[in-house]
Amino acid sequence: MDWRQVLPPLCRSRIETRFAPAGEDLPAGSSKFGGRPDVPAGFVWPVFETKTFDGEEGKPRPLAFLAQFDCARLAELDPEGLLPRTGLLSFFYELGSQRWGYDPKDAGCARVFWFDGEPVAPAEFPRDLEEDFRLPELAAELSGGTDAPDFQDACLALDYPFTANDYRFFDQARRELGYAYPDNRSQLLGWPDIIQNNMTLECELVSRGYYLGGSWESVPQEERDALRAPSVQDWRLLFQLDTVASGDFELMFGDCGRIYFYIRKEDLLARRFDRAWLVLQCM
Known part of the structure; x- marks a missing residue:
């Protein structure tokens, strides 16, 4: 196959x-990483019942706020009109x-919200959200580009x-065409x-209730084969978050990993962001 074609x-x-220190307080509704999320009145902070790495008992824990994006600004960089x-x-x-994200029980460990049509203002952090998970506020610098798929x-x-x-x-073809693999993006x-x-196949199978923490032995081979190609068309990357570092702060996922929010294209176009699914990968 001629991959260049x-x-x-x-x-x-x-x-x-890209995330960088803002230098001043950001107006409500700005694209940013961390800080206090801008939310409408009546917003209920999401929680997820889980243990932690420290082996603490399972209990409802507030999710950390990662990032928010001004959709009007995103629209300028989204020629397909997906967002x-x-x-x-x-x-x-x-x-x-x-x-x-390989366990159906991970549902709710990550959440995506779309706030539209209501005024937003900075929310107060929940009292039981650990200090380490109250992330520093960084401004988001956005730019458009074109992506080739991985192999x-x-x-x-x-x-x-x-x-x-x-x-x-x-x-070799990917490099010749100028689609570099970035160290951090x-x-x-x-x-x-x-x-x-x-x-994408993982997202599809987990959404069907399969636990994929082992060798996928619970998934019939014929079902895997039938879903493999359609999954890459049905499921779209919504947001990929790499390591974020600024000054003395660093947020890393696993060992030099990333988190990926996926969503079916039909759900993205219907604005059903509650159906997004998170996957973590690391070295």
């Missing part, structure tokens, strides 16, 4: 996101346990079998920078 039609638009054109898109995640996603999109030899030619939309394996 095949890759360009598979490309998708992305919105690259809302107005309002505020906000992301939360339970940092004490950092669930991976596994490209093969699934083409319903093409994986081969080790093809990967070598794929990687947070983004909305586009294709994910995969650390381990394709995630």
Whole structure:
């Protein structure tokens, strides 16, 4: 296969996101990482019942506020028109346990909210949200770009079998076309920078109730095969968050990992952000 010819039609638009100290207080509704989320009146802070890495008892724990984005600004960088054109898109995640997303019971460990049509103002942190999970406020710098898929996603999109030899030619073509693999990149939309394996099939199978913490022995092979290619079209990357560092602060997921918020395209277009699913991958 000539990957230099095949890759360009598979490309998708992305919105690259960099976080930096704001230098001043950000107005309500600004795109940002951390700080207090801007929410409408009556907002109920999301919680998730879980143990933590420290082995503490399972109990409802407030999710940490990760980031929010001004949809009007995103619309300027979203030529496909996938995201809302107005309002505020906000992301939360339970940092004490950092669930991976391979268990249906992980539902609720991460939440996405779309606030539209109501005034928003900074929320107070819940009293039981640990200080370490009250993240520092950083301004979001947004820019548009184009993404080529990773090898596994490209093969699934083409319903093409994986081969080790093809990967070598794929990687060469990707570099020649200018689609570099960044060391660190947070983004909305586009294709994910995969650390381990394709995630769309995982999202589809978990959504069907399968636990995928082992070797997927509970999933019939014929079902995996039937869902493999459609999953990469049905499930879209909504937000990828890489390590965030500023001054003495660093937020890392696992060992040099990333978290990925996925959503079915039909749910994205219908603004059903409550159906987003989180996956964590690391080295």
